[in-house]
């Protein structure tokens with residue numbers, strides 16, 4: 217059919233029809249024009265067939281001019297085919313109309329045919345004669361099912377990869393934070409050793425200075441010009457002794473007595489040391505205790521933690537405020553939280569607060585050992601200490617201690 221169309225168009229080009237042409241003219245036109253075109257067309261047809269590309273050509277009245285075997289296979293057609301069946305099965309009605317009307321030049325689309333369930337790439341366009349008039353429509357169909365399946369598989373693989381990547385990033389950040397904690401512990405151990413040695417050496421001379429200044433003070437009247445300087449020596453030495461005892465606690469290596477203690481009771485006793493000072497500073501202490509089981513630990517150390525946290529809270533509220541101390545049981549641990557309504561901490565401060573000697577307080581007001589001491593005590597007890605703080609809103613220090621079921625009277629080797 218398509219070959220006839222080629223012959224007719226070749227004759228028409230020279231003003232002939234099959235009726236008004238002589239055999240000689242016919243032979244000349246066939247040899248010089250029509251045959252080369254036919255050979256070219258047939259080569260194209262063979263190539264497309266070999267590649268499994270479906271091809272179909274319609275004339276302007278939507279009659280089939282040419283159809284290859286691959287097209288029938290892809291669209292799911294039997295041998296004898298009618299144009300209207302092909303158009304319906306291949307779902308081409310609208311496309312053919314718009315191409316014939318000249319509304320669309322070329323059409324490329326991917327579709328899943330209802331008939332064959334195959335995903336096909338369809339390329340369609342007009343067939344034009346030498347005068348650029350539309351004389352038909354040609355379609356090429358290519359099976360895309362495999363590629364679509366591959367695409368889906370690739371999407372799946374990418375999804376899995378992204379999941380794995382996220383898990384890897386999570387593991388890396390955990391590793392980084394563990395590394396940070398490890399470096400922090402090493403640093404604290406080194407500082408602890410150094411500080412312990414220095415504190416030990418300074419402790420004896422300080423005891424002598426304090427002892428003598430107190431002894432002389434007893435003999436000096438308050439109106440004596442020596443009284444004030446001596447009192448200053450006593451106060452300053454007292455402060456030095458406090459720093460030295462903090463340092464010794466920080467680097468403590470002796471065995472510590474452990475006993476089963478009631479945390480609420482221990483906190484109450486520690487608060488007696490804090491409350492006088494907090495009242496002066498206009499700070500109210502509110503207790504929200506729950507009933508918690510006893511835990512095996514060193515009472516003095518836990519009280520040291522509470523006193524340090526409360527002192528920090530009082531310092532963070534220069535115009536007064538509230539300290540709320542909460543205790544509660546959570547699964548396998550006891551949670552103690554010390555919350556204040558103070559100035560809070562910046563992100564930068566939060567990153568450094570467990571470092572020994574980190575302080576934002578004026579010289580002589582803080583040594584920067586309080587929280588690193590707390591950190592050491594809590595981690596040595598198998599617990600955790602966490603900071604929740606917002607600038608100008610307040611700080612909440614949350615301590616978690618495991619509920620240990622060991623025998624009472626046990627001792628631990630404390631190590632910074």
Ligand SMILES: Nc1ncnc2c1ncn2[C@@H]1O[C@H](COP(=O)(O)OP(=O)(O)OP(=O)(O)O)[C@@H](O)[C@H]1O
Nearest residue numbers: 528529532560575576577582583584585586587611
């Ligand atoms: N409750 C809090 N609110 C705001 N900032 C705090 C609070 N607790 C601690 N900080 C900040 O953390 C820093 C370190 O606290 P840390 O207790 O270790 O040392 P310090 O209080 O400065 O000195 P020290 O306790 O040795 O006398 C403080 O200087 C302060 O900036």
Ligand SMILES: [Mg+2]
Nearest residue numbers: 524528586587
């Ligand atoms: Mg402190």
